[in-house]
Amino acid sequence: MFGKNRRSKSLILLIVGVFWLGYVVSSSIQFYFNVRSLTEKEILRRQTQMQFIQESFIPLVITENFNLLKDRLENARKIHLIDFYILQNGSDVVTWYNNFDNLSGINVDYQVFNQLLQNDQLAFRTVKLMDYRFTTGVFQDRNEILKQNIWLMKGMILQELIIVTLMVGLIVYLFLKDIIDLTKILSTRDRSKLASVKSLSKEGQTLLKATQSYESTKQYLEHENRYYSDSLTPAILHEMKSGKKAPYAFQSTMIRVDLNGYTQIFLEKKDEYVTDIMNAYFIQARELIERYNGLIYQYVGDEIVFHIKEGPQNSQAMALACLRSVFKAAQEIEDSLPVGADHCFKVKGSFVLGKIRFVNQDSGFALSGLPLIESARLLSQVDDKASSSATFYAEASESLQELCTIADTKETLLKGFSKPSTLYRAKEFTSVEKALATDITLLTYFRSDEDLCHAYSFLTEELETGKDSTFFTAFNILKTFKLKMSTEAQADGFTQFLADILKLNKEQKANDKVLSAAISLASNFVPAYLVKENLLEQLGTCLEHKDHRVQANAIIVLGDLAKDIAFLRRFVYSKNNRVSADALLVSGKRDLDKELTEKLKEYLDSKNPLFQASGRFVVKSLGEHYRNADPIFYETNSMLKDLLRKIA
Structure with missing residues (x-):
């Protein structure tokens, strides 16, 4: 009918159909109101019939002539005077029927008698006769009855509208269908169907091409944005997204962490070996750095340069805690080295607090400031490569004394500086067990998977002894953590932690507020890829809890973690x-x-x-x-x- 080279039609041609469309609409509206009136009368008639049948059969209930009652109810049902019924004697069911063969659907404790109860789908009435409750009902789906009446009355209007409908339908199909389809697709979240839309009108083709072009441009820009965002380091990207105009300065602790003996490893081992081991290290280090609110600025060979902004927590204490966790990760890598690796995997770190400037240079944005230089100078002072250590100025020691033990001190004149500086070096760090037993607020500085598992066990023991205050102090710290990556052991540890609190709650050893708080942490500590069925089952159990806070938090967390x-x-x-x-x-x-x-x-x-x-x-x-x-x-x-x- 339509050749490949047939010219697209102008939307102006559709104006011809306006008159006919108005005629169809006005006629249809009148028809609809007529049918709706008949529908309401039909519903009222069915309700009246149902009540009449019920009243007629009451003597059979009173005389307990149940066989005859069953026969007459079935006859009434077959001629559509009623649709379902049930006769109950206390909790026993004497006789019943519904279209779905589902007794539980109608075997309920009816408490309202001699009144017609209804909704959009059905109407029913219950009468109480001694110990018997006799219920009959009809279906009254208005839409379905409306359809039936329309079908019965279709001849009245079909002849009048058929020509107009065909004309308008043809025009809509030819010239509006593409625009309607396009609008529907755009108003949903699935745009994959855009390619299947075909347009016959000039306007439709223009809209379709513009939309397809926009979608392809949007996808390209999203790809480009991800690409360039991945190319920029987190420290630069964070400042660019802050909305502030460079240059400006902020207080921050600059940290450097470097692998001891990297040159030797690089020269003696194969590229694949070095790449694999460094990638494993960088992945773990980045996750830990982000957990401690660190922003990576540079990767320089084996060295990671990052900073932690001064905030509610002491940034130098956060820096030391972060280095401690990175040292542990490095030790785990060393412990997993194959036999005959013939090298260690120790790292050293340094940090300095000071003013950092975010500046716009000729080749892009960068960070500058004295802490960048000082942290490098401090790192160069480390000559012990047999153990992991953190080096910092003596002035920082007061805020770090609860987190580490000072191994040695050194008085030195740093290159480029006019006055000597006192440096402290830490090799041994306070354990998470000791920190939690000393001061629960120190949990702020323990964020590795191993640390968190210890915290779960500690808090469980505290709750078992009724120490809710300890839990809530820890909760106010834990709710600020967010794990993007984690180990299965940590995720399982949190799952067990939640299970223990559920158990304590059932035993009334942990109140509902504790449970609701613990539930809210699930999204923070169990990444979606580590969610297991037992965690979902626990959260599902919480949905039926009597406390509304517990229910609400379970809903929010399941929205994050459940696929369906x-x-x-x-x-x-x-x-x-x-x-x-x-x-x-x-x-x-x-x-x-x-x-x-x-x-x-x-x-x-x-x-x-x-x-x-x-x-x-x-x-x-x-x-x-x-x-x-x-x-x-x-x-x-x-x-x-x-x-x-x-x-x-």
Whole structure:
């Protein structure tokens, strides 16, 4: 019908169909109202018939003539006077029927008698006769009845509209279908179907090409952004994203960590050997550095240069703690070396607190400042390569005395400096067991997987002895941690920690507040790739807990860790607004559909200020989520836009 070279039609041609469309709409509206009126009458008729049948069969119940009652109920059902029934004697069922052959669906404890109860799907009535409860009901799916009435009355309007409908349908199919399909695709999160859209109109082709071009450009830019972000070190990327204009300065501790004997290893071993062992080291070191809020500035051969900004925690103490964990990781690598490796794997580190400047140079952005030079000078003073050590100025020792033991001191004149400096070197560090027993706040400086496992065991023992205050002090520290990578042992350790708290909670040794707090940590300490079924089962158990905080936190965590969260939908209808709001938020981030949208509108229109506030919080959070995760969905999805307008 349409040749390959047939010219695309202009949208102006569609104006011809406006008149016909108006005619079809007005006729259809009138037809709909007529059918709806008949539908309501039909529903009322079925309800009246159902009640009449029930009243007629009451004498059979009173006389306990159950065989005849069963026969007559079945006859009434076959001619659609009723759809389901049940006769109960206390907790026993005398006779019953429903279309789904599901007794549990209707065998409930009916408490409302002689009143018609109904919803959009069904209506039923229960009468109480001595110890008997006699219930009959009918289905009244308005949509289904509406369809049946439309089918019965189709001849009245079909003849009148068939020509107009064919004309308009043909025009819509030829010239609007592509635009409609394009709009639907753009308002969803799945854009893979764009390639399947074909356009016959000039305007449709223009929109389609522009959209496809935008999508390809967006994907290219996302790829480029990831590529360049990966090319930039975290320290530079962090400052670029801060929104501040270079140059500017900030207080920070600059740290250097270097592998002893790297040159020897590089010269004596094969490239593949060196690459594999250094990659393993760099991966572990980077994860640990990030755990201690470190920002890597440079990789120089085997040396890692990073800094930790001064903040609520002492940055020099954080630097020492980070180096301690890196030393442990290096020792584990050394312990795993093959027999005959003929080399050690010891590292040395240094750190200096001072002003760091973020500057714009001719080839890009960079960090500058005296701590960069001083940390290098301190590292050059290390001549002991048989053990891992951290070197720092004597002035820092007061804030580090609880974390290490000073091995030796050295008075030296650093190259380029006019005054001598006193350097301290630490080789032995306070164990996590001793630190926790001394002062729980020292947990801030113990973030390795091994440290965390010890912390879980320690906190479990504290809770068993009723020391909730220790747990909450630790919780306020732990909630600031976020593990992107971890070991299976650490993830299993947290899972056992949560299981122990659940057990203590059941035994009333740990209160609900402790349990809800512990649950909220799961997303921080168990990366998604390490989630196991037993953790999900524990969180699933928490969904049925009597405490709403426990339920709400379990919902949030499952939203992060579970692949399929369809089972959380039922909590959208919880009577507790916090539980319901969290279920709405978690489900909405996966898929914002009509059901969730209507529930959120119900919250926003509520007269209860708590429900209004919860609704506003969820809508605002969803808006921020989609604005960052999928800008096109954010701009084109009508349901999301309606919600955002209501809170504007």
